[in-house]
Structure formats: structure tokens, C-alpha cells
Amino acid sequence: MTLDELRVGQEARIVDITLSGAIGQRLLDMGFVEGTCVKIVRNAPLIDPIDLLVRGYHVSIRHAEAKGVEVEPL
Template identity: 65%
Template sequence: MTLDDIKLGQACRIVRVNLGGATGQRLMDMGFTPGAKVKVVRNAPLVDPVDLTLRGYHVSIRHQEAGGGLRLKNYEETIGR
């Protein structure tokens, strides 16, 4: 699943980051790395940006920045792994 697929309040784990270049590096520097838990806190009325919690802080990103490049899995499916 991707960032576009998760719903408000849903928690997921990052499985893979498929973004290269400056955008991919910037997101990884912000903590978007495999194994990190993300949760959607709020969606803007016109879809962008999406407000997430990640590693204990809030971050807002545009879907086009990370939409298809972050591969996610439901958090409940990853517990105990």
C-alpha cells in the first residue's frame, strides 16, 4: 500500500522507500525509513498536505512528494516481527 491508500487515523509501518534523488534523501533524513511507524492525523480539505505522526513528531508532506514512493503495511500486521 502507499500513502494514498491509508485512511485518517490508520497506523502503518514503512516497508520500503522507493524514492531517489533529493526528495528521497530528504524524506529519509526526516525519519521516513523502513520500520518506522507512521499514522495519518489529518488530511487537508483539498487532499494536500497530509499530516502524519512519525517517530514522535508531526510532519506534513504532499502526496506527490511521497505518494507512490513509500511502501507501507498495516501496523497490526507487523507487530511481533
């Protein structure tokens, strides 16, 4: 499952970052690594961006990027 498929309020654990390049690197730098928990704060299908809670801070990414983050729902 990928991050963009989660519903609001759902929590998940990151399994893998499949995004490459600068954007993937940036996500890694911001703490999107295997095992990290993310919570979906705001998300609407087709409406960007998604608001996430990761490691105690909020970050917004688009569905396109969220697709590159493999997760397993908790």
C-alpha cells in the same frame, strides 16, 4: 500499499522508500526508514498536504510524495 492510500487515524509500518533524489534523501534523514511507524493525522483524498505523525513529530507531505512510500498497515 502506499502511504497516500491510508485513512485518517490509520497506522502503518514503512516498508520501502521508492522516492529518489533530494526529496527521498530528505525523508530518510527525517527518519522515514524501513520499519518506522507512521500515523495519519489528517488526510483528504486529492487535498494536499497529508499530516503525519512519525517518531513523535508532525510532518506534512503531499500525496505525490506519499505515493513514493511503501507501507504495510498495522
